[in-house]
Amino acid sequence: MTPDSAQSPKGRRGTRVSKSTNPWKSSNHNSNSAKKSENRWSQLFISPFFVMFIIFGFLPIAYSVYLAFFRWEPLDSSQNFVGLENFRNLWNDPIFWQSTRNTFSIWFFSTIPQMALALGLASILRNPRLRFRLLWQTIFLVPNITSVVAVAVVFGQLFGRDYGLINYVLQFFGVGNIDWQEQTLASHVAIATMITWRWVGYNSLIFLASMNAIPNDLYESASLDGANRMQQFRYVTLPQLRNTITFMLIVGTIGGLQVFAEPATFGGNLSGGSAGQFSTLTLYLFRNVQEYTAYGYAAAIGIGITVIVLIISAINFALTRRIASEDAKK
Amino acid sequence: MANRNFVAKFTFLLAALALLVGGLVAAPAKAAGKVTINIWTFGNVIEPKMKARYEKMHPNVKIVTVNKGGPDQLAQALIVAFQARRTPDIAAIETSWSGLFRDYPSNFVDLRKAPYNANKIKNNYVAWRWAQGTGKGGEVIGLPTDVGGLEVAYRVDLFKQAGLPTDRVKVGKLWPTWDKFIEVGKTYNKKMKRCVDKKKNKTCFLDSSGTLFQALLNQGTQKFYKGPGKVDYQNRQVRNAFNQTGKALVAGIGSRIAPYTGDWYAGMNKGSFATLLAPAWQLDYIKQYAPKTKGKWDVAEVPGGGGNIGGSQLTIPKAAPNKLEAWKFLSWYLAPAQQLTVFKEYGLFPSAKTLYNTPAIQGYKDPFFRNAPIGKIYASGALKLKPLYEGPKERAIMSIYGQALGRIEAKKQNTSQAWNQAVADIKTALNR
Numbered sequence: 001m002t003p004d005s006a007q008s009p010k011g012r013r014g015t016r017v018s019k020s021t022n023p024w025k026s027s028n029h030n031s032n033s034a035k036k037s038e039n040r041w042s043q044l045f046i047s048p049f050f051v052m053f054i055i056f057g058f059l060p061i062a063y064s065v066y067l068a069f070f071r072w073e074p075l076d077s078s079q080n081f082v083g084l085e086n087f088r089n090l091w092n093d094p095i096f097w098q099s100t101r102n103t104f105s106i107w108f109f110s111t112i113p114q115m116a117l118a119l120g121l122a123s124i125l126r127n128p129r130l131r132f133r134l135l136w137q138t139i140f141l142v143p144n145i146t147s148v149v150a151v152a153v154v155f156g157q158l159f160g161r162d163y164g165l166i167n168y169v170l171q172f173f174g175v176g177n178i179d180w181q182e183q184t185l186a187s188h189v190a191i192a193t194m195i196t197w198r199w200v201g202y203n204s205l206i207f208l209a210s211m212n213a214i215p216n217d218l219y220e221s222a223s224l225d226g227a228n229r230m231q232q233f234r235y236v237t238l239p240q241l242r243n244t245i246t247f248m249l250i251v252g253t254i255g256g257l258q259v260f261a262e263p264a265t266f267g268g269n270l271s272g273g274s275a276g277q278f279s280t281l282t283l284y285l286f287r288n289v290q291e292y293t294a295y296g297y298a299a300a301i302g303i304g305i306t307v308i309v310l311i312i313s314a315i316n317f318a319l320t321r322r323i324a325s326e327d328a329k330k
Numbered sequence: 331m332a333n334r335n336f337v338a339k340f341t342f343l344l345a346a347l348a349l350l351v352g353g354l355v356a357a358p359a360k361a362a363g364k365v366t367i368n369i370w371t372f373g374n375v376i377e378p379k380m381k382a383r384y385e386k387m388h389p390n391v392k393i394v395t396v397n398k399g400g401p402d403q404l405a406q407a408l409i410v411a412f413q414a415r416r417t418p419d420i421a422a423i424e425t426s427w428s429g430l431f432r433d434y435p436s437n438f439v440d441l442r443k444a445p446y447n448a449n450k451i452k453n454n455y456v457a458w459r460w461a462q463g464t465g466k467g468g469e470v471i472g473l474p475t476d477v478g479g480l481e482v483a484y485r486v487d488l489f490k491q492a493g494l495p496t497d498r499v500k501v502g503k504l505w506p507t508w509d510k511f512i513e514v515g516k517t518y519n520k521k522m523k524r525c526v527d528k529k530k531n532k533t534c535f536l537d538s539s540g541t542l543f544q545a546l547l548n549q550g551t552q553k554f555y556k557g558p559g560k561v562d563y564q565n566r567q568v569r570n571a572f573n574q575t576g577k578a579l580v581a582g583i584g585s586r587i588a589p590y591t592g593d594w595y596a597g598m599n600k601g602s603f604a605t606l607l608a609p610a611w612q613l614d615y616i617k618q619y620a621p622k623t624k625g626k627w628d629v630a631e632v633p634g635g636g637g638n639i640g641g642s643q644l645t646i647p648k649a650a651p652n653k654l655e656a657w658k659f660l661s662w663y664l665a666p667a668q669q670l671t672v673f674k675e676y677g678l679f680p681s682a683k684t685l686y687n688t689p690a691i692q693g694y695k696d697p698f699f700r701n702a703p704i705g706k707i708y709a710s711g712a713l714k715l716k717p718l719y720e721g722p723k724e725r726a727i728m729s730i731y732g733q734a735l736g737r738i739e740a741k742k743q744n745t746s747q748a749w750n751q752a753v754a755d756i757k758t759a760l761n762r
Contacts, residue, residue, distance in 0.1 A: 071762065074409045075434035075722075089762065156592040162532060162585075163596035177528050181588075182740040268591065271729060274736030290406050292726045293430065294762035 068299035086300035096301065098276050099284040100308065102188065106263075106280065107256035109192035110199075115248065117200045119241075122207035123233060137208075140201030151194065152265030159190045159266075181267070187278040194262045199255075203248060210244040211237060242323065250316045257309055258282050281305050365655045368418040369395045372404050375422045375475055375642050376663070377672055384659060391655060401427060401642075402725075408647070412437050417647035419656035423472060424642045426728065428462040429720030431645070433558070435465025439646040439653055442470045446657050454666055459681040461717035463643035466558040472643030473664045476678035478609035479708040480545055480637025482630045483616065485623075486700065488533060488604040492521040498702060502631040508546065508574050511633040515583030518604060525582065534585035537594065537603040539578040540735045544728075545607055545637040546571035548715060554728075555721035563727050563756055569749070572731065576745030579738045586739055595619045607632065609639040610679035610708050617698050629702040636714030641681065679708050686713070723760055730755045 068086055070079045090096055125136060143151075158165050159180040167177045180190045214237065222232050260282040263272055270287040272279025279287075282305065288298040369376055381393050398404035401424030408431075411417045423431050431437070441448035448470045452460055455474055463472035482505075486496045494514070495501055505511035515535035519525040525534035547553055547568065554563040578584065585603045587593045597603055598620040606612065608629075616627060644660045646653055662668060669680035670690055685691050686709040694705030734752035737743040743751065 073722075075412060075430070075437060086762070089758075093758070153592075160591065160593040160596065162527065162587060162593045162602065163600070164592065171528070179740075182742075268588065269729070271733045274733050274740050275742055276733075287729075288762070290402055291729050292723070292759045292762060293409070294759070297762035 064299040064302055067296050068303055070296045072295045086297050090300050099279045099281050103280045105188045106192050109188055110195040111252050114196045114200050118203035118207050121204035125208050126211050143198045144202045148261045155194050184277040191262045191266050214240045246320050253312050364392045366392045367656050369420040370418045371395050371422045372398050372400050415649045417649045419650040419652045421645050422642045429724030430722045432465050433722040435469040435471050438471035440469040454682050454684050456681050456683045458715045458717040472645035474681040475642045477681045477712045478638045478640030479679050479711050480609050481632050481707055482605050483608040483627050484605045486628050487626050492518045498628050498630045505633040508633045512578050512581050532602050534603050535583040536605050537587050539584035541607045542578050543575040548638050549634045553718050555719050576738050614677045624698050628700045636711040726759050727756050
């Protein structure tokens with residue numbers, strides 16, 4: 001999944017094949033007009049994506065931007081223009097900022113262990129002595145396709161205060177019962193665990209794919225130089241994976257800012273705990289839609305989330321560019 | 331020239347795509363002369379067996395139920411459907427959402443009018459349940475399904491251990507008021523000495539004191555609205571209900587286990603709580619999730635008299651394609667005779683009060699609950715409530731008060747701090 005592997009020889013071969021057996025190319029056309037017609041057809045073939053994108057992507061976004069300037073009662077379809085009031089309210093809304101903090105905290109507790117675990121699992125999967133490799137890879141993907149409701153039921157049993165399995169184990173070691181719902185930090189850790197469990201297998205498969213793309217001679221020369229397995233991992237695998245790690249961090253951050261299902265099922269409702277201790281940005285957005293029927297304000301929250309994502313992406317972009325230019329210096 | 335050709339091809343492709351999509355959408359609607367009634371529902375509002383029975387009686391009718399997951403999701407989908415003017419023929423609206431939809435009756439068929447003439451059957455139903463399907467101008471937008479009711483399910487074995495009476499009439503007399511209920515709770519916890527979180531054999535008097543709030547509100551005459559368009563969520567009845575619940579929370583009579591969580595199901599089996607404020611449909615949960623406690627539970631009257639949690643109305647949206655067929659089905663399904671069948675087979679308590687004096691209800695006993703006369707107890711409770719006005723932001727206000735009570739329970743705030751924050755939170759939420 002690195003930018004390198006995206007332009008793998010396979011892709012290049014693909015274009016060559018399509019050129020030589022171009023079905024639209026007829027013998028009496030000169031090559032210039034054939035190219036033109038090919039271009040036209042290719043535009044036609046990619047157009048369904050853009051049509052779908054305009055209908056299901058662009059129009060809803062545009063409409064929600066429009067909506068953010070209104071106070072809207074959906075059932076009598078009265079829309080009152082309120083200008084920037086929704087945004088002013090948003091700026092002064094303590095629950096919005098609390099949800100922002102919570103979201104970042106949950107992101108932190110889920111992303112760091114996720115990356116570390118995924119790297120570890122991927123290198124285990126890469127071990128040539130591992131048996132039933134395909135079986136393991138399949139098992140790793142299972143959490144990702146399990147229904148959220150089933151996951152919620154299981155984790156609800158794990159994180160119960162009185163009869164949860166984790167507290168049972170903790171009690172065994174003499175640690176008191178943790179109130180997973182009511183304590184801020186504990187609730188973040190619990191939700192982050194659910195997220196980590198869901199994504200770690202998927203991430204490790206992506207790591208595995210790009211690890212397999214690392215040329216073997218690097219390892220061979222490293223082992224000739226007397227590097228052991230750990231050193232090989234540290235000095236060969238990790239630097240080679242830098243692009244992948246950056247990519248996963250960006251995707252993970254954008255996903256992490258939209259975390260919804262886990263806190264919703266963890267609390268069993270949209271309030272995110274009695275003091276909003278695990279209310280996240282999208283959870284709060286959804287609460288405004290579903291419980292408060294405040295569509296205009298919810299649209300404003302949506303724009304707020306977009307702005308935060310843009311800021312984070314800009315930081316990511318700057319970091320990536322710095323890494324790239326450092327690479328160039330070498 | 332080439333450009334125009336491209337545009338023509340492109341348009342052709344788009345048209346083909348549109349035809350394909352249109353065909354796919356339209357196809358199921360035209361099934362060989364049959365009338366299809368589309369119903370949006372959640373949980374077991376429409377019992378599958380009853381649906382099949384109706385289809386057998388009316389071979390030209392096909393009923394398609396779409397389960398929207400829960401009452402909130404259904405209400406959400408319905409709001410969107412009204413915008414798009416593409417609605418089902420029948421939509422279930424749970425009572426926590428009736429306030430919103432009652433405020434906008436023009437989205438529904440007014441069932442008072444011919445050919446429906448719903449007011450003719452009005453007196454078959456409990457008055458306050460009927461009112462939950464009445465628009466602000468007197469329009470009838472829906473008929474009531476079941477009555478949730480609210481009584482106290484209690485553990486006889488645990489009451490015995492705590493030295494409390496076990497006979498259901500005597501138990502009911504222990505708590506004519508909520509104050510007395512809290513006192514009994516304190517006595518229980520003091521005697522048992524096990525209402526402690528870390529105890530393995532933890533047992534408290536009640537599951538979660540938060541349920542008191544809704545029970546208290548429904549026993550009153552005013553909730554969060556004075557009348558159409560007049561929100562009044564700080565009135566004395568609400569304040570009293572909040573303070574009373576706060577008192578129960580501070581007294582610590584509850585086990586702080588929220589209903590429908592893993593701890594709750596486990597606690598029901600382990601006796602973590604000796605009482606539950608149970609709507610009729612919740613008795614079925616006890617049977618299902620704690621089958622081994624059979625014969626240990628009994629049912630007594632709730633303090634203050636009567637109560638309700640849950641229940642729905644079945645409505646016909648104005649944009650429904652088959653209004654008359656929809657009406658035929660829902661008036662059949664909710665008629666007293668069918669409600670009785672549903673009660674017997676699924677335990678949903680009827681809203682048809684004409685049934686209440688029949689032997690079928692009066693004589694109904696459940697061996698799981700030591701042969702408690704469930705029918706009699708819930709019927710008398712259901713008749714004690716009065717109609718309450720509900721407004722559009724009912725759901726928002728309830729949710730914020732519920733959160734505030736959670737803060738008292740978690741000892742994050744005292745009752746007046748929680749109240750003040752809740753009032754401020756509601757004010758901001760309603761201003762959007």
